[in-house]
Amino acid sequence: MTHPFTALDMIAGEEQTLAAWPRLGRYLGRVSWFSALGEPLAPATVSLARDYLAALGLPEGDVTLTESPHDAADVLTDIEAAAPLRAQEDQLRQDLLTGATARMADPERLFDAVEIIKGLAAVTAGRAIEEDGVFPPGTDPQLLDAAVGAAVAATVDAALLLTGERGPAHPFALRFRLFERGRWPLALIGASFHLY
Incomplete structure (x- = not known):
């Protein structure tokens, strides 16, 4: 079976649009997934979260710390209240996909690469949960699945950014940086952006 890195290298060799994806794939193992959950928010993290909201056109949102798995689960169950932000992100994602496929010689290879990136992210994030103890014992398995x-x-959203000329101020770039800081951006409920 072909190693994911090798498979990603092969696709990137065929499709210049995906040239930066192998580097991202290898980087995922160094991301500090969920390492700061529930910890007090550093000013730089709050600033980053506000930049993310502003990039989405929501500059008035308040950044709220979620302190426990139970509180995180409560936030995630408020699906209806979180729907507007998710709809906005879905539109951004669709725009990126449309642009990426238009630049591909074989658009199917984009989806092959997406599946590889998904697998690498799932493995590295899952390892952080299983081996690094980033969630307390007894955490609901459904919440762990939601985190992964x-x-x-x-x-995937960060990878799609690499297919076009989108800068570091794009909402998806800012959101990925929150994950790099060990956080889990949960949802915008009313005027509060919940960050675990």
């Missing part, structure tokens, strides 16, 4: 899913989604 969020890491995977953020990674």
Whole structure:
């Protein structure tokens, strides 16, 4: 079976649009997934979160610390309140996908690469949960699955940014940086952006 790094290298060799993806794939193992959950928010982290909200056109949002897995689960269950932000992110994602496929010689290779990136993100984020003890014992497995899913989604969005001329101020770039800081951006509920 072909190693994911090798497979990603092969695709990037065929598609110049994906030239930066192998580097991202190898970097994922060095991301400090979920290492700062529940810890007090550093000023730089709050500033980054506010930049993310501003990039989405929501400069008035307050950054709120989520301190425990139970509180995080409560935030995630408020799906209806979080829907507007998710809809906005879905539109940004669709725009990136449309632009990326238009630049591909074979658009199917983009989706092959996405599956590889998803797998690498799931493995590295899952390892942080299983081996590094970033969640307390007894945490609901559904919340752990949601955490891995969020890491995977953020990674795919960051990868899509690399296919075009999108700078570090793009909302998806800023959100990925929050994950790099060991945080889990949960949702915007009302005027509060919940950051675990």
